[in-house]
Amino acid sequence: MPRVVVDVMPKPEILDPQGKAVLGALPRLGFTGVTDVRQGKRFELEVHEVNDDVLAEISTMAETFLANTVIENFTVRVEDK
Amino acid sequence: MPRVVVDVMPKPEILDPQGKAVLGALPRLGFTGVTDVRQGKRFELEVHEVNDDVLAEISTMAETFLANTVIENFTVRVEDK
Numbered sequence: 001m002p003r004v005v006v007d008v009m010p011k012p013e014i015l016d017p018q019g020k021a022v023l024g025a026l027p028r029l030g031f032t033g034v035t036d037v038r039q040g041k042r043f044e045l046e047v048h049e050v051n052d053d054v055l056a057e058i059s060t061m062a063e064t065f066l067a068n069t070v071i072e073n074f075t076v077r078v079e080d081k
Numbered sequence: 082m083p084r085v086v087v088d089v090m091p092k093p094e095i096l097d098p099q100g101k102a103v104l105g106a107l108p109r110l111g112f113t114g115v116t117d118v119r120q121g122k123r124f125e126l127e128v129h130e131v132n133d134d135v136l137a138e139i140s141t142m143a144e145t146f147l148a149n150t151v152i153e154n155f156t157v158r159v160e161d162k
Contacts, residue, residue, distance in 0.1 A: 001116065007123050008123075009123065009125065019124075019125075022124070022146075022147070025146070026142065026146075029142070029145070029146055031138055031141075031142050031146075033128055033129060033135055033138065034126050034127065034128055034139075034142075035082065035127045035128065035129065036126070036127040037124060037125070037126055037127075038124070038125045039122060039123070039124050039125075040122070040123045040125070041120060041121070041122065041123060042088050042089075042090065042120070042121045042122060042123040043100075043103070043118060043119070043120050043121075044090065044100075044118070044119045044120075044121070045115050045117070045118055046115065046116045046117040046118075047114055047115055047116065048114060048116065054114055057112060057114065058115075060112075061107065061110070061112050061115075064110070065103075065106070065107075065110060065112075066103070
């Protein structure tokens with residue numbers, strides 16, 4: 001079955017404490033070269049079929065339920081399994 | 082600056098209560114057609130440059146720090162901004 005992925009990330013202007021915590025820990029673990037880290041959510045939705053209606057419904061689902069659009073952006077894309 | 086994305090998802094055989102909660106709520110919100118939902122984490126890492134060493138370092142970072150490999154799988158990929 002086709003899979004639709006919804007990625008939800010904090011908006012760039014919003015402080016991302018989780019990302020900052022990961023970024024702060026990297027040097028202590030010996031990792032260098034990463035200049036910024038942002039952490040968000042990934043939803044994998046299994047659907048019977050992918051068409052414009054299904055993608056429109058998933059966008060509405062993301063906007064009203066999966067993401068808090070005051071502080072988060074989201075993207076919807078079809079992923080080959 | 083190039084961006085490397087690390088996606089961390091629960092292993093298929095692992096129960097995903099968050100995904101199940103989302104799946105269970107969809108019909109009440111009027112959404113149909115989604116047969117399964119899995120929820121994971123998405124990390125966006127900004128790096129100075131992308132090369133094999135950096136990707137190897139990020140894979141080690143994912144394996145030892147970003148993911149709990151007992152219950153989670155992860156993928157590492159370079160994303161065009």
